[in-house]
Amino acid sequence: MAAIELKGLTKVYPGGVKALDSLDLEIPDGEFFALLGPSGCGKTTLLRTIAGLETATGGAIVIGDRDVTGVQPGARDVAMVFQDYALFPHMDVTDNIAYPLRIKKVAKAARAEKAREVGERLGLAHLMDRRPGQLSGGQQQRVALARVMATQAQAFLFDEPLSNLDARLRLEARTFLKKLQRELGVTTVFVTHDQAEALAMADRMAVMENGLIRQIGTPAEVFQRPANTFVASFIGSTPMNLLDGQVRGERLEVAGCKLPVPSSVEGRLSEGEQIVYGVRPEYMTYSTEPVEGAFGGRVSIMENLGAAHLVTLEVNDTLVQVVVPEGSEPPLGAEGFAVPKDGRALVYRDGNVV
Ligand code: ATP
Numbered sequence: 001m002a003a004i005e006l007k008g009l010t011k012v013y014p015g016g017v018k019a020l021d022s023l024d025l026e027i028p029d030g031e032f033f034a035l036l037g038p039s040g041c042g043k044t045t046l047l048r049t050i051a052g053l054e055t056a057t058g059g060a061i062v063i064g065d066r067d068v069t070g071v072q073p074g075a076r077d078v079a080m081v082f083q084d085y086a087l088f089p090h091m092d093v094t095d096n097i098a099y100p101l102r103i104k105k106v107a108k109a110a111r112a113e114k115a116r117e118v119g120e121r122l123g124l125a126h127l128m129d130r131r132p133g134q135l136s137g138g139q140q141q142r143v144a145l146a147r148v149m150a151t152q153a154q155a156f157l158f159d160e161p162l163s164n165l166d167a168r169l170r171l172e173a174r175t176f177l178k179k180l181q182r183e184l185g186v187t188t189v190f191v192t193h194d195q196a197e198a199l200a201m202a203d204r205m206a207v208m209e210n211g212l213i214r215q216i217g218t219p220a221e222v223f224q225r226p227a228n229t230f231v232a233s234f235i236g237s238t239p240m241n242l243l244d245g246q247v248r249g250e251r252l253e254v255a256g257c258k259l260p261v262p263s264s265v266e267g268r269l270s271e272g273e274q275i276v277y278g279v280r281p282e283y284m285t286y287s288t289e290p291v292e293g294a295f296g297g298r299v300s301i302m303e304n305l306g307a308a309h310l311v312t313l314e315v316n317d318t319l320v321q322v323v324v325p326e327g328s329e330p331p332l333g334a335e336g337f338a339v340p341k342d343g344r345a346l347v348y349r350d351g352n353v354v
Helices: 043-051 093-103 108-121 137-150 167-184 195-201 219-224 229-234
Strands: 004-012 018-027 032-036 058-063 078-081 155-159 187-192 204-209 212-217 241-248 251-254 257-260 274-279 284-287 295-304 308-315 318-325 335-340 346-349
Touching (some): 004 043, 018 058, 032 043, 032 195, 043 058, 043 078, 043 155, 043 187, 078 137, 093 137, 137 167, 167 195, 187 195, 195 219, 204 219, 204 229, 229 274, 229 346, 241 318, 257 295, 284 318, 295 318, 318 335
Parallel strands (some): 032 187, 032 204, 078 155
Antiparallel strands (some): 004 058, 204 212, 241 251, 241 274, 251 257, 284 335, 308 318
């Protein structure tokens, strides 16, 4: 097991696309680290460059105490699970799991023993003689994981390993994978475009945009205090309200409403300054009675979230969203107030959190 360090890592593809733009990142030994970002931001490229399947154009990759930047993929001591699992269709589960050991010239009996042990751990014991075509998507995913685990690499690299699973299996696999990673304690980098997955599984995560890392932090840090408006709008199952506003005396004027200056930025804003006011729909309460320092408007849309409703208020031509608990949803057209919870609103200046 080993820490992974990237220093100014850059990848420019032959056509001129800069997929990684001088990235710096330290992933401590044993961490479960998620890479998250929209399609095309460079997640897969980053993973493949760490694995050595792509050559870095600049910068360095250090795994443990070894600079592996120029080292062949096979000698980097990392194991990668691909989105399509890349299992061999003509081999049974045992041989698929044992394949990397065969490459390492481990004796046949020892290979079979290791495959059995890992297969058992992953709940595959009764499937060891089957071929991939005779397995469900979830079972194939476990075989791919088992193959990686059998190699005992310094680090695991997962490229959207859950994306081929249906919603229910995916949730199961999430819990399972997280538990497994904890038990094994192997440094793991996990690529996903599913933020719920990253928030649920990762110890820490990076949010990428256009080959850049826009924020690194724990899921809680990234969710509660997005460093910039890109991350703020990307993270969250219901998007954060990001509303233009202006500093006016002791208050912020946002969507024509007067709101208190959040305590976190008190004394750090200038009179008349243009800002963006950010507050998650979950971090406001809904009131049917007028409240000081709230957004007042009319209910224009209601969306059912299951155990709660997302209420959209039309506030002086601006849309403001607030989550209300099941059972207290207002009727369409009603007058209502969204009240930011104490300490939950953020202020952005030039796109960055103040
Ligand atoms: P997705 O979530 O859609 O898989 P991603 O975040 O993994 O996307 P990458 O696949 O790393 O993104 O791609 C990053 C950028 O590099 C994109 O603009 C992509 O078009 C480009 N790119 C990827 N592979 C190549 C290649 N082999 N040659 C040229 N450009 C490439």
